[in-house]
Amino acid sequence: MARDVSVSHEYVEQVVRRRKRLHRAANIGAGVFLVLFIFWTLMPFVIMLVSSFKASGDAFSLPSYGNWGTALKKFWVFKPSLEHYKTLFVTDGYARYFKNSLLTAGGSAVVSVLFGASAAYALSRSNFRGKGNIYFWVLTTRMAPVVAVVVPLYTLFKIFGLLSSIPGLIVAYTTFNLPFAIWILKGFFDNIPYSVEEAYMVDGQGRFRAFVRILPLAAPGLVSVFVLSVFFAWNDFLFASIMGGNAARTLPVATAQMKSSTTIRWGEITAAGVLTTAPMMLLGLLIRKYLITGLTMGAVRE
């Protein structure tokens, strides 16, 4: 008996049409979600940036509730002013906090990458008793909440005279940057064939120089870890506020101190917020392509 082919064609077309409609709906839904998400994420930064260039009082000069047209106009239309930035740098000495943030974040990143690369290389290449346990211990230090170690660290820092100092804060940041560096870089070294170093050693290099020679092959990982270590340290508030003191005050802590029991210096706060977030956002935008490549390269063992 011949099959009724015409019915099955119609059915297939129905299925295809339905799938196309669902696909279109999903695309629209995803688009709407992304727009809302971008708005939700970026709007605080936009408000902060715009407000930092408004004169005192202008940021809070809004019409009554419901008058959205005038509100939007007042938000975007204003006379720009640099008074808050001037106050920060001239009166509040913000350049020092900027310098402190740069030194502590950069210093911690350098220390973490140097020691992290060495440790990661050893864990990747050597076989010694307890290697697995050491690696697991390194990972677990990243699992614990940072606030849990602040009190014992404070005590130790006090004993060793590291409180309220740039080196002390570098050490503090390294407590969470170093395990991260070891964790990420071990994957990169695992991906570099050991025979390349062996070839260097047979050709005439010692073990240490062979290690140095293969570092360019791990460059994406080294750069990624450096940049992310800078991010983590730059944005830290907890360690800086508890252990940084006055001498090592960083941008996040300095910004928080603009709110007192009697007044909130919104203008200066927004300007400080821009100064704190802008460098890292720019850095992230510049290297985002390499960051993703760098982090995922070490993920898959070839």
Next chain:
Amino acid sequence: MAVIKFEHVVKDYGTVRAVKDLNLVGELGEFLCLLGPSGCGKSSTLRMVAGLEFISEGSIFFDDERINDLEPRERDIAMVFEAYALYPHMTVRQNIENPMRLRKYPKDEIAKRLKMAADLLEIGELLDRKPAQLSGGQKQRVAIGRAIVREPKVFLFDEPISHLDAKLRAHMRGEIKRLQKELGTSMIYVTHDQIEALTMADKVAVMNLGVLQQVGTPEQIYHEPANEWVATFVGEPAMNILPVEIVEKDGGVFAVNADLSVQLGEKHRIACEARAKESDKRSAKLGIRAPDLNFGVASDPNSVEARVYVTEPLGEETVVQLRLKSGAPLAMRVKGIVKAALDETVWVTMDASKLHLFDDETGVAIAQSAVVC
């Protein structure tokens, strides 16, 4: 060039003994091949010579110098790795020049040797490429080029052509052999491929489970295997092994089982008689290689009845898989095309001079002149 001597060399990885009491000599200018299956200890042995693995016990000598405590760079060796290990961020030119630059050769000497290697290996047009832009065969030639520019005491090749296709492997076997003869440098070549070992080496050291099984020329390894394991590892198809009883009858000595009754040659007769006197042992294993079997008729001496299981034409030869009456397999390799129906009954003859006998317990060859390790 150097004489390479292994004296009671042992390699342990934790509780696993990968190389067990190795004693071996590679003569001056000799192409020594370490042959064996994966995990037999051949690569561990090579890496101990290179200084890339610690020697757990024993000593390795280059001429009279004990090299155990020398770094790889101090041993004056050149190595070609299984995965080539080219420096991915350097061009071919930089890869080949690197060992010379590290040892501070003069610039004109570097240029001269680079040209020599490039001409010999036909890689002149590849010098400015990076390894990622090369094929497998090209990478392998570059790796060899990096090794030969220095004229070391010893070349170490660790399965360098195992990742190439069959045609390129066949070509490179000849090239590597010729290269070694031209340079005259001592070489240790590691492979699991018996064809490479038998076609290229001056001397073959067969290893299994960390133990050296036999050392000899390719002809000795093939025609005079020291034990059953070497006999079945070398040769394609593997040597046929049949359990037999040694009996005296009709004025001669025969290897007998339910399928066959084969008269043994003089050397085996003498050896079996001595063995029987010593231990009254009659059981053994009979070995015969596939190319040493021929089609015959029932009346031929040393003939055995079998049925055809399957034929495998290889072009100029045919491998015929047979089954004896008891069901035991037998493989033969004959010239030309064989047209035989499945389960067709045939008669196969064995040349007594080509037979091998092995002890059925130890596997050691009976009446063998080869070096037993």
